[in-house]
Amino acid sequence: MRYGVVTELTPRQALEQALADFGSGGLGLQITSQTNLGLVFQGGGGYIAITAQPGATTTLELETREWDYAVQQFMARVHRRRPWWRRWWQRKRQSPSRPGSFTILHD
Numbered sequence: 001m002r003y004g005v006v007t008e009l010t011p012r013q014a015l016e017q018a019l020a021d022f023g024s025g026g027l028g029l030q031i032t033s034q035t036n037l038g039l040v041f042q043g044g045g046g047y048i049a050i051t052a053q054p055g056a057t058t059t060l061e062l063e064t065r066e067w068d069y070a071v072q073q074f075m076a077r078v079h080r081r082r083p084w085w086r087r088w089w090q091r092k093r094q095s096p097s098r099p100g101s102f103t104i105l106h107d
Helices: 011-022 068-079 082-094
Strands: 001-009 030-035 036-045 046-053 058-065 102-106
Touching: 001 068, 011 036, 011 046, 011 058, 011 068, 058 068
Parallel strands: none
Antiparallel strands: 001 058, 001 102, 030 036, 036 046, 046 058
């Protein structure tokens, strides 16, 4: 299954969250590939591949086999909006960003 989510996190923050959730401290999946903008985890008969696209907001594309529930939980966490005062402060410093959302790209 392929998913997409938009987040206010930077690509680095989003990938660090993925490491915490899916790596040895989380689900215990093994990292099989790591780049500046992507991670691939494998284990339990499946895999999770994450690619980050930087911009005003970060777009994450996730592909998974056997780990759909964990990926959906991760997307819900990174999708959460920052507290109102952080959003307000960010708008003061730069242009407003789109709210986060996630969609299924391919079933």
